[in-house]
Every structure is written in C-alpha cells, then in structure tokens.
Amino acid sequence: MKPMTEDEWAQLRRDSVAVMPEVIDGLPDVLLDYQQELLSSTAKYALTVxxxxxxxxxxxxxxxxxxxxxxxxxxxxxxxxxxxxxxxxxxxxxxxxxxxxxxxxxxxxxxxxxxxxxxxxxxxxxxxxxxxxxxxxxxxxxxxxxxxxxxxxxxxxxxxxxxxxxxxxxxxxxxxxxxxxxxxxxxxxxxxHNGVDNPFNQLIQEIREGRRPGNVVRCTFDDALQQGLYKRICLIRGKEWSPEAEAEFRSEIRAFYADGAAEELDCIPAQGSGVYLSSAQITAVMDPDTPVVRLKCPEGFELRSDEERRAIVEDWLIQEVDPLLAKLDRRERHNYGFDFGRSGDLSVLVPLAEKRDLTRRAPFVVELRNVPFRQQEQILFHICDQLPRLGAGRHDARGNGQFLAEYAVQRYGALAIEAVMLTQGWYLEHMPPMKAAIEDRALFFPLDVDLKGDLRQIQMVRGIPMVPNDARTKGADGGQRHGDFAVALCLANQAAAADIIEYGYTPATADDPSSFLSGGDTYVGRVLP
CATH class of the missing domain: 3.40.50.300 (P-loop containing nucleotide triphosphate hydrolases)
Structure with missing residues (x-):
C-alpha cells in the first residue's frame, strides 16, 4: 500500500470538499462524524470498542x-x-x-x-x-x-x-x-494500539470474529482528517483552512511519529504482519472426498460461434457438474460466493450447504480459467438454478466482474444477491468471521493443494486481513493464481450469514382445484420473474 504524498492528500481534500453540502449558517456540527458514530454505537451496544x-x-x-x-x-x-x-x-x-x-x-x-x-x-x-x-x-x-x-x-x-x-x-x-x-x-x-498481542487487539479480534458480542468503531488519523478534524482545529485556533494547509499538517504529524505512525495513527498494531491462517488450521477443515471441478478454455475459444461455445460448455456441465448437483440434499439451504477472473486470474464458484449441525460445507468447488464472459454466465446460472433452497449469493463486482454480478441480481433478486466491492473495509469486516469459522471447524471445503495455497495468501496488511495485490502464485496447472479461492470462500461465508426470508406454498393443478385444500408438496424458494 503506497503512502499518500502531501500533494495527493491536498488534491483528495480539495475534491472531497467540492462535493460537500454547504454548512448551515457557516457553523459545523458540534460533533464530527466519527464522534457521532461512537455515540450511536454506545446507545445501541452494551459493549463498544x-x-x-x-x-x-x-x-x-x-x-x-x-x-x-x-x-x-x-x-x-x-x-x-x-x-x-x-x-x-x-x-x-x-x-x-x-x-x-x-x-x-x-x-x-x-x-x-x-x-x-x-x-x-x-x-x-x-x-x-x-x-x-x-x-x-x-x-x-x-x-x-x-x-x-x-x-x-x-x-x-x-x-x-x-x-x-x-x-x-x-x-x-x-x-x-x-x-x-x-x-x-x-x-x-x-x-x-499497543502491540498485536495486547488484550485490546485481542478484544477487537474477538468482536470482529463474532466470538464476543459488541461493536468496533475504527477511526484512523486520515479518517478523522477527511471528516473534518483539521477544519475543527483551524476553527478553534482562528486559522483559515485550506487543502494545502491540511496536507502540510498531515505530513508534519506523520513525520513526528516516524516509524510509529502505523500504530499510533493508522490503527495497525505493531508486529501485525504475517500469514493469517496457519497450515494446520486450513488442513483440519479440508475434506478429501469433496471434488474440485475445473474448466480451462484454449486460446481463441472466445472467437468460436455462440452455438459451439454453448454446446461445448453444456456437455462439460452435464458430464462434470450435474452428477454433483444431483447428490445435493434438497432439504438444505445453499448459498454461494463467486470471485471473478477472465484472462489472468481464475473465476471461482464456491457453493456452501448449511448442515443440520450448523456447519457450512462446500459440496464442490468450480474453477474457471480463460472462460469467456457468456460461458461464465451460462455456468453460473446452470448451477445456481439447481442449488436446492438457494438462499444468498455474493459476487466480486470489481472490474469486469460487475456485469455477471448485475445479471445474477436481475435473475435471483436484489434481496438475495449482492455485488461486492472488495475494499479494505470489506476485508476487515468479513475475513475475521471466516477465520473464526475455520478455527471452530464450522466451515469445510475440498482437500486441494491450490485451495490451501490460496488461503495461505491471506496476510495482515497494515492491520487488515486481505489478499495483497502482489500475492501472485502458480497453481498445479502452471497458471496464475491470486488467492482466488480465499476470496470466493469469504464471499460464500458472508452470503451464508445473510438473513434470507424463505416461504412455503402448496401448488394447485389446473385439473384439480381441490388441491388448494387437500395439501401437497411444500416448496421453499423464491418466485422468479
């Protein structure tokens, strides 16, 4: 993560102020946004950190x-x-x-x-x-x-x-x-912060991982500046605020803290870098009987006719995927996560079945390499249409992934599908619950060397558990990987935690109106347009 220069900060603040609404009577709110958020949290939660x-x-x-x-x-x-x-x-x-x-x-x-x-x-x-x-x-x-x-x-x-x-x-x-x-x-x-092993950091991790009830309100020095801290300082001191003056103030404060700025200003506990999940933790929840199905399209495949591409992929789905879909328990709710890739990284689809013992298990994992956009849509809809009691889905919506996320929202509904921008805030909120589920042995997936390697790519980067931008590895097939399964699994785990309303109904037949009263099969799902 490249530090922001003084000039870049001045431009950022100039742009942000340009779109801000006018302050009534020239006076700001008594409390800044992060102070208001803190008071809102103490009003709502018994424990706030x-x-x-x-x-x-x-x-x-x-x-x-x-x-x-x-x-x-x-x-x-x-x-x-x-x-x-x-x-x-x-x-x-x-x-x-x-x-x-x-x-x-x-x-x-x-x-x-x-x-x-x-x-x-x-x-x-x-x-x-x-x-x-x-x-x-x-x-x-x-x-x-x-x-x-x-x-x-x-x-x-x-x-x-x-x-x-x-x-x-x-x-x-x-x-x-x-x-x-x-x-x-x-x-x-x-x-x-006062070190990664301090009880304060441990308390934060317990709340973020869902092990302790409560709420964490995070505010870095840069967050406070963006929400008006230096403007308030200028107001109290009788100074005129400008983006350039704020950028200079920011640079001076960071220079004072020097190497301690990360912990003192950026909310990053010292010695907080390293691999997020240990090899033993990952292996303990890997199932050797759960398959990974992979499709790799040859160069130039996207130039073939629509009919040929669709027919080839349909044959692959019938042979490789349909037998796995047929084994799914129709009584269990299924959710999924989808990390998108096209010519470089993989696309990975991770369905998760919710078991009676409250564990979540991937019945299979699908990896797609160099698969054209239309065929990714074909594969996604073919699988999701057959997932029993489809609950929720979460899509990586960065870049080209946004088109497929949008199609999924249109097909299955905005209440069930969410297009996710994988920001640092998202990683900070959703990686800890996934780690907690793995540590508690409540989240299971296939035993596969590439999947394990992807999870090992999650690292603490400036206090945030995420897949770094430069975390590029080679898979067993020689192709490039970028922690793709780790992101898809986290998206799936987020989807599985969503509150989805399900309903039951008894279908009536045209030739037997009495079936309205006699009862019949009960279905759980959603109405598609």
Whole structure:
C-alpha cells in the first residue's frame, strides 16, 4: 500500500470538499462524524470498542455521552458513569471536559469535586485514592479515577476504559467491567494500539470474529482528517483552512511519529504482519472426498460461434457438474460466493450447504480459467438454478466482474444477491468471521493443494486481513493464481450469514382445484420473474 504524498492528500481534500453540502449558517456540527458514530454505537451496544488514532477527540466526544447518560433520569436510561484512565491526569482532563458539556447542555450539576475514592486493597483493607466527581440533579454522578480493577467492585453503570491498551492489568480490568453488564450497564473501551498481542487487539479480534458480542468503531488519523478534524482545529485556533494547509499538517504529524505512525495513527498494531491462517488450521477443515471441478478454455475459444461455445460448455456441465448437483440434499439451504477472473486470474464458484449441525460445507468447488464472459454466465446460472433452497449469493463486482454480478441480481433478486466491492473495509469486516469459522471447524471445503495455497495468501496488511495485490502464485496447472479461492470462500461465508426470508406454498393443478385444500408438496424458494 503506497503512502499518500502531501500533494495527493491536498488534491483528495480539495475534491472531497467540492462535493460537500454547504454548512448551515457557516457553523459545523458540534460533533464530527466519527464522534457521532461512537455515540450511536454506545446507545445501541452494551459493549463498544474504539480502535482509534491518537488525539482525534474521541474522548472529548464521549464526555458529551457521559453527561447525557448521568444527567438523565433512570426512566430515560440514566446511570452513573465511571471513567478509568491509566493516570490521574487523564481523569482530571476527562472530568473537566464533562463539566464543559454539562454547562453547554444546561445540566443541573455540582461543580467538579476532588475527593478520596475508597476501594478494597489487595489484602481486603480499605484504600483511599484521589478521584474527581460531578453530581447531577438526576441523582447520578460521573466519577473519574485512575486504573484499578478493584475500583469497579460493587459499582453499576456506564464504564469508560480510556487508553485501555496501556493499563497495567488490562485483562483483569476488562473482566471487572464486564460484570456491570449483568444489571444493564454498558462498557466503552477506547484506545490506540499497543502491540498485536495486547488484550485490546485481542478484544477487537474477538468482536470482529463474532466470538464476543459488541461493536468496533475504527477511526484512523486520515479518517478523522477527511471528516473534518483539521477544519475543527483551524476553527478553534482562528486559522483559515485550506487543502494545502491540511496536507502540510498531515505530513508534519506523520513525520513526528516516524516509524510509529502505523500504530499510533493508522490503527495497525505493531508486529501485525504475517500469514493469517496457519497450515494446520486450513488442513483440519479440508475434506478429501469433496471434488474440485475445473474448466480451462484454449486460446481463441472466445472467437468460436455462440452455438459451439454453448454446446461445448453444456456437455462439460452435464458430464462434470450435474452428477454433483444431483447428490445435493434438497432439504438444505445453499448459498454461494463467486470471485471473478477472465484472462489472468481464475473465476471461482464456491457453493456452501448449511448442515443440520450448523456447519457450512462446500459440496464442490468450480474453477474457471480463460472462460469467456457468456460461458461464465451460462455456468453460473446452470448451477445456481439447481442449488436446492438457494438462499444468498455474493459476487466480486470489481472490474469486469460487475456485469455477471448485475445479471445474477436481475435473475435471483436484489434481496438475495449482492455485488461486492472488495475494499479494505470489506476485508476487515468479513475475513475475521471466516477465520473464526475455520478455527471452530464450522466451515469445510475440498482437500486441494491450490485451495490451501490460496488461503495461505491471506496476510495482515497494515492491520487488515486481505489478499495483497502482489500475492501472485502458480497453481498445479502452471497458471496464475491470486488467492482466488480465499476470496470466493469469504464471499460464500458472508452470503451464508445473510438473513434470507424463505416461504412455503402448496401448488394447485389446473385439473384439480381441490388441491388448494387437500395439501401437497411444500416448496421453499423464491418466485422468479
């Protein structure tokens, strides 16, 4: 991933500002977009984790959330707020921010009070530590203190763990905070990264892999700039904003952090590069009895007549694919993922059957090399038309793949088929659940050296699990591969996780109207136009 230059950033911001709507009365929203997203998440989820850059104002925005929460009546969701930073200066800064928000909201509250917070010591004795507090007319309060897991014992409410990755006993602190969820509290974890093996990064991966309920809100330094961070800095400092000034500011900040910019500004934990799935993890879910069917068209095949090409591919489908389709369990729902390639990379179709034990298994995998566009359409529709209880499909819609994705949407419906742009955000959202399914042995596919090689191409690139653009390998047939099966499998797993509405009906025959009442076979599927 090539770093963006100062000139490129200035042009990017100039272009983005050109299409932005005018700000009413010349004043921006009080909270920037990423701060609003954070507050929306804490309102919706019991556990929110903020994966963020340094000094972008996330904690400042959360001060507003704390005041609104503790200033409200119990019937409106009000509760105490307990803030834990890793030192007393952070506690003081946060409580001062809350006091500012309380004045802005006209909340009736006490002034900031410094007091001694009593907690239980390691040997059961009472200990007093310095803390700060604001008390509201609602009866609730915001308390800010330095980090100790014992501080949460016997408490209830909204817990904010700031710069969590840098707390002395982060894992124990998180366990103590989770206890507050039992009685309706909520937990917000805020931090920049401090290494790939830190409890903070492990917590993020658990949520992204679906192992722990919650939501991750990610905001890099560049994200914050695009959403108006430097504009806000200029507003506060009384400076005039320009794309060139912002680009210079960005370059200076990155220069200050030097080699630490990736972790401090880009939300990439240190030592976070390497192969995503181990060989043992992949082999454990590979089935030697599941086939891979491959079709490779010779050079110039696309120049043959439509009738000849269709007839040749139809014969191949009848001989190689139809026997596999005939073996499918008609009671199981089937989904699929399709990674598109034409003359260089492969096209890979991965159907997934949902088993009674909740595992997902590919009954076969189809690989297409140098297959013309029309024949790829022919093969896709031939297979999908015969997949029992076709649920959902996900298509790689980059470049030429968009045409086939569009045809599939038209044929099977926009509620079932999605054309996917394989962005970094998509990889970040959908690769972790696939990895979790493989680790849990809930996702199975054929035992094949090329498929395994494709999965081994998934790497952590600047903190994102993805197939790098330059990950080119040779398959057993000597042809080029680009992690094609890995992408198709991830698309299929995403499709299998989609909520699809199914329905049943009893067909009536023209010569027997009574069949409306007598019952008959029940079908599950969708109506095609």
């Amino acid at each position: 903020t994966d963020k850059s340094r000094r972008i104002g996330a904690t400042w925005g959360i001060g507003a959330d704390a005041v609104l929460t503790s200033g409200a009546k119990r019937s409106a969701g009000g509760m105490d707020t307990l803030y834990l930073g890793y030192n007393l200066d952070m506690a003081r800064e946060f409580i001062d921010t809350c006091a500012m928000w309380a004045r802005s909201f006209n909340q009736i509250c006490s002034s900031v009070q410094e007091f001694l917070f009593t907690e239980e010591g390691e040997k059961g004795e009472d200990r007093s530590i310095a803390a700060f507090r604001i008390t509201f007319a609602s009866g609730f309060e915001i308390t800010a203190l330095s980090s100790k897991p014992r501080s949460l014992r016997g408490r209830q409410g909204y817990v904010i763990l700031d710069e969590f990755a840098f707390h002395d006993d982060a894992a124990e602190l998180l366990k103590a905070a989770m206890a507050l969820l039992i009685w309706g509290g909520k937990v917000l974890v805020i931090s920049t």
